[in-house]
Amino acid sequence: MNGRLDGKGGLSPESLRLHKNVLFQALTDAVRNQLLSSNPCQFVQLPQKERKEAHFYSATQMQALFATLQNDPLLPLVKITAIYGLRRSELLGLQWDSIDEERGTLAICHTVVKVTSVAVRKAICRKHQHNAKTPSREITRWRFLTKHVSYVNT
Numbered sequence: 001m002n003g004r005l006d007g008k009g010g011l012s013p014e015s016l017r018l019h020k021n022v023l024f025q026a027l028t029d030a031v032r033n034q035l036l037s038s039n040p041c042q043f044v045q046l047p048q049k050e051r052k053e054a055h056f057y058s059a060t061q062m063q064a065l066f067a068t069l070q071n072d073p074l075l076p077l078v079k080i081t082a083i084y085g086l087r088r089s090e091l092l093g094l095q096w097d098s099i100d101e102e103r104g105t106l107a108i109c110h111t112v113v114k115v116t117s118v119a120v121r122k123a124i125c126r127k128h129q130h131n132a133k134t135p136s137r138e139i140t141r142w143r144f145l146t147k148h149v150s151y152v153n154t
Contacts, residue, residue, distance in 0.1 A: 012050075013046060013047045013048065013049045013050060014049065016046055016047065017046055020041060020044055020046060023041050024039065024041040024042070027039045027040065027041050057082075062082055065078065065082075066078070066079065077091065077094075080094075080106070084106070084108075086108070087111075089111035089112055089113050090108050090111055092111070092112035093108070093109070093110030093111040093112045094106075094108075094110070095109070095110060098110070
């Protein structure tokens with residue numbers, strides 16, 4: 001058994017840090033209650049966190065991506081993701097009532113994450129939500145969305 005469900009080997013530095021903290025607190029209580037003379041966790045040296053280098057598309061690469069997706073219905077979402085640097089969970093959490101048509105703004109108010117194979121939606125800000133969603137309102141919102149991300153092509 002290697003400690004990880006994904007089969008990649010031992011635990012990550014962050015997991016080791018979390019486990020060490022739990023053990024440290026438990027053993028500190030044992031020292032306080034005079035069950036141990038010292039806390040052996042104080043001598044544990046954890047591996048350094050792995051830093052991942054971020055990679056970004058250039059403006060030319062973004063233009064090529066947008067040109068390739070020109071007739072794709074997902075193009076506005078790709079543009080929004082590129083413009084605002086949205087995380088996957090934030091993009092999946094977008095809802096029509098995240099759009100303020102009058103002010104021309106987009107609010108990131110929800111995220112969607114996968115928790116043990118079940119999608120969970122979480123509110124991350126408070127905002128007035130519209131209850132009525134008529135087909136004409138949906139079309140208006142789609143036009144708004146398309147219009148406000150079209151400037152990326154220039």
